[in-house]
Amino acid sequence: MALDVQAIRQDFPIFQREVHGKRLVFLDSAASSQKPQAVIDAMTRIYTHSYANVHRGLYTLADEATTAYEDARGKLARFINAADTAEVILLRNATEGLNLVAYSWGEQNVGAGDRIIITEMEHHANLVPWQQLAQRQGAELAYIPVTEAGELDLDVLPGLLADGRTKVVACSLMSNVVGTLPPVTRVAEMAHAAGAIVVMDGAQAVPHQPVDVQTLGADFMAFSGHKMCGPGIGVLWGRRELLEAMPPFLYGGDMIRTVKKTYAQWNDLPHKFEAGTPPIAEVVGLGAAADYLSALGMDAIHAHEREMTAYALERLAEVDGLHVIGPGADRRGGVAAFWMEAAHPHDIASIVDAEGVCIRAGHHCAQPLHECFNLPATARASFYIYNDEADVDALIAALHKVNRLLQR
Amino acid sequence: MTSDLYREQLLDHYHNPNNYGVLEGADVDVEWDNPTCGDKIHLTAKLDAEGRVAEVMFEGHGCVVSMASSSMFTERVIGKTPEEVAAMSLDDIQEMLGGIRLSMGRVRCALLPLNALKRGMDAS
Structure with a gap:
């Protein structure tokens, strides 16, 4: 059964907040995921009871x-x-x-x-x-x-x-x-x-x-x-x-x-x-x-992320001068690391942050892997149960803004 | 904060940096980097008879913050004694960048030229 992302987002209180007046688009779950109320409640319950x-x-x-x-x-x-x-x-x-x-x-x-x-x-x-x-x-x-x-x-x-x-x-x-x-x-x-x-x-x-x-x-x-x-x-x-x-x-x-x-x-x-x-x-x-x-089902989660990743790789290809590293969508999990000709990864992450989009920039604790690609750092978007195509769309729009600001 | 970082002045320094290149016969010649993000700078400087910074040039690559900071820094430090350079802090760099307050993740980018020069002057 497909995941009901809107219902899942309701389970995570953090999605009630905004960032810089924009909807929170959290694409850094590979670093650490957000927490559902059920987890917060379980911890509160043991402390209070x-x-x-x-x-x-x-x-x-x-x-x-x-x-x-x-x-x-x-x-x-x-x-x-x-x-x-x-x-x-x-x-x-x-x-x-x-x-x-x-x-x-x-x-x-x-x-x-x-x-x-x-x-x-x-x-x-x-x-x-x-x-x-x-x-x-x-x-x-x-x-x-x-x-x-x-x-x-x-x-x-x-x-x-x-x-x-x-x-x-x-x-x-x-x-x-x-x-x-x-x-x-x-x-x-x-x-x-x-x-x-x-x-x-x-x-x-x-x-x-x-x-x-x-x-x-x-x-x-x-x-x-x-x-x-x-x-x-x-x-x-x-x-x-x-x-x-x-x-x-x-x-x-x-x-x-x-x-x-x-x-x-x-x-x-x-x-x-x-x-x-x-x-x-x-x-x-x-x-x-x-x-x-x-309860969501690990098979359903996996299927959802495969769809998200395929959609993201397709849309990232639209951004001028952007290069995704790694295999095609059918051979990877829900992570896309990329570099842009016009922008350092730090600038990418900072500029998309102003649009409410959280991505990671750096070597992601994998320096030898980055050496394989001759890159000191990359930007990385990663997907989880609370992400949907609208999140990818927000990322892509923000990446176009990166190019508008930094492409000469 | 982000809009501050990407305002015209800093972008101008990023795209058209001041004093970009390498000084011949420099008294200070140092390469310095931030390995976590790949920002890299080659900074050369000449000192006058009193040991004050007389001329600085830089080459390198990195993010807007590190490169704009380097460009502005090559002018900001002219006339400073080694003691004055050693006393410069993040506050001075933030003020130089137009009074912005950097997030923790960008502090090292902004400090790249200052840390390079401090290290270079220690070694020279």
Whole structure:
């Protein structure tokens, strides 16, 4: 069933405001999405009705808070079809999830002379942790190149995997810049056949399309709550046997079973990786976000964004001197990064902002990918459940204004 | 704020910058950039016998704010001592740009020429 965008916009209080006296056209959900009232209410409810620390108290409020927190974990497990709720680790953001794997799994399993393979299209969050792990361990870091069309060049992968030295392949489910949806399941099959594990960055995919960790082929997958209508937290999913064998990442309260003066024993999964008081209301809010998206239907969301992206690419082609980077609409998610001959990305973003249109300008935490295209920065529009064709039309009109101001 | 940024005066400096080029025999020769957005400047300056800024030229590419700021800056700093340059702040640059208040995202663009000259004078 198609999304009713007008009804969805009613669920998001921020769309009641204007920007510079203009209708708010929010095209930066790839950076962070807006929040529906259901999420705001869920967080308010726990603060006003059931707040206490989790996993400790024996009184009613503590029990209610713990139940709400663990219920939310269950919702997130179902959202990605995890076989086991204990495989869902609640963290500060997706970046922390990827760092957790790079530190805890990486330092135990990647040694001198081993190889780590990532791709040139990674967000810095799935690049720098591996780059630094390679440097700490004396391992080699190899890149799967990106073609001019913004696709992964998988021809190099068999050669890189052939010597059996590769311990981990890390790959994004969707580029946050060019929108490319790499063939991750094929990458995972090849990596596994060569004895490597596969770490996936799901930050751009999980909010926008059905993701099933049991069929994906990943051993770990991180995603962020704030890009899927939730608050600013992140989630790491990992296969239980790998998580069980890993040392903790952070030490402190809640992650221990027992502490003596000279040693400590770790708590069971998932708590082993959740040191200290967690972001309780945020986790509850993210559970509500998963409910909200599930009610809309992830297939319907994905179909809506494909339509939006196709329409946007068609209309962007009308703007004089504008160049979109990345693959065609049938091969990408709801993101369009572009550059204009007449304007620096900063100027594009500032000028369209005056028309109420929010887009991003910069390298979008993907500097190596921008190097592939020989561009220091791009402007980027991204689409979500509350965007419609009128939003694209507003963007296009504003981009014509950019040309009117800056084209000589 | 946006309309302020793209008013005629700044656009004129962007399209027709003052003192665009490279000084031969410069006392200060510095390249500086904002890696996050790709704004880049090559700034050269000559100092007089007292060490005051006598002449400045710049080359570079970037957004309207960084390039217009650079163009206006090449005139604004003439006659300043190294101490006076070191004491210049964002307030001075905003005043130079016509009294606008820059959003946090554009501050580094506007400061590009000042930061370049400060670094260049430290090194010279």
